[in-house]
Amino acid sequence: MSNEWPLWEVFIRGQHGMAHRHVGSLHAPDAELAVNHARDVYTRRNEGVSIWVVKADDITASAPGEKGPLFEPANSKVYRHPTFFDIPDDVGRM
C-alpha cells in the first residue's frame, strides 16, 4: 500500500466571476487526472467554470504561531478603512 497517489488541493472558480476558491483536496497520479477527478468530486452540480489543482506539497502556508506578528500590526491601522474619516453629509456622495 506504499504507492499512494499524491494529494492535490482543488480550487474552483464559481459562476459569477469570483476568484478561484479552495474547495477541498483529492488524490490523483498526475495533474491531468487531478483535474478530471476534481470535476467529478467537486462540480457535480454546476459549481464551477474553472478548476485549478496544486500539489499539496507545493503549498507553503503561514504557521499558526506567526498569527500575531503577521496580522496584529494591521489592527492599529484603522485609517486604512474609509469609515475612519468623517465627511460631512453636505459634501454629497463620496
Add this chain to the structure above:
Amino acid sequence: MYAQEVKSTGKGVKSLDEMEPIERAFQEKVNAGIKIEPKDWMPEGYRKTLIRQISQHAHSEIVGQLPEGAWITRAPTLERKAILIAKVQDEAGHGLYLYCAAETLGVSRDQMTEQLLSGKAKYSSIFNYPTLTWADIGAIGWLVDGAAIMNQVPLQRCSFGPYSRAMIRVCKEESFHQRQGYDIMMKLCNGTQAQQEMAQDALNRWWQPSLMMFGPSDAQSVHSAQSMAWKIKQDTNDELRQKFVDQTVPQAKYLGLCVPDPDLKWNEEKGGYDFGEIDWEEFFEVVAGNGPCNADRMAARRKAWSDGAWFRDGLMAHAHKKQTRNVAAE
C-alpha cells in the same frame, strides 16, 4: 450515527482550571466557537477522536454505496436509474470529502483504507442490511438519509474546520437523497396493493435499523461528554433519535404506512412520540460483524481494492515516467 462506535480517548472532562495553559487556550477557543484548523495545537485525544469519527463516517459513505448500488441495474425506469446513479455517486463524493478532512489530521488515505479492509475500523451498522426489493431504495433514501441529515446538520457546527466544511457540502447535497427516497415511497403507496405492501414491508425492515443509526442510548454512551465539551458532537444520541421519530412518523402517516412499533404513542406532555425499546443486542451483534451482510460488504470492498491495484499502480508508473521524460527534455 455514521460513527456509532467512536470512543473518545480523553479521561473524563477536565475543567479549565485543571488544564495546562496551552490546552486551556485551545478549550477557550472551542468554547468561543472559533474553528480549530489542522496546524493548530490540539490535545492528542481530540485528534484521535476526530480521526476515528471522520474516518468511520467516510467508510460509511463508501460502504453505503453497496446496498443501493445493487439496484442500479434493476431500477424500474431509465429516469430512476439515472437518479440512483447520481445518488450513489454523491455517496462516493461524500466519502472523499471526509477522507480528505481526516487526512489533515495526519492519517494517510492508505492507512484508513487498510483499517477498513482489516476490519479494525467500523462503519455504520445500517449498511449491513440487505436491499431485497425496489421499495428498500425508497426506504433508504427516506429513512437512512433522513437520519443522516438529522445527524449531519449539527456537525456543520463542529469545532474542527475541515470536518465542519465537509459537512456543509454534504448537507447541501443530502436533501436530494431523502426527497428521491420519499418520492419512490409515494409512488409505491399510490400504486397497486402489491406495491403498497412492498412499501410497508420495506418500512417494517428498515425502521429499527434506522433508529439504531443514532448509536447506543445516552445511558450507555460514556464518551459523549468529552466529545460534547470539544464540540465534536452537539446533541446526544437520544435527542437526535427523538427528533427523527417526531419528524418521520407524520411522513409515514401521509404515505398511509404503519410504523412497526406497537408502543409508538404521542406524548402530549413531552410534545413528542414515545416509542418502544430498541433491540440493542441486535445492534451490538451487527457492529461486531455479525449482521446479515457484514461479510458481503467487506468482501466487496476488499475485492474492489485488490482488483483496482494494477490500475492505481499503472497510473502512478505512467505519471513517474512522464515526469522523468519531462525532466530529461528540459
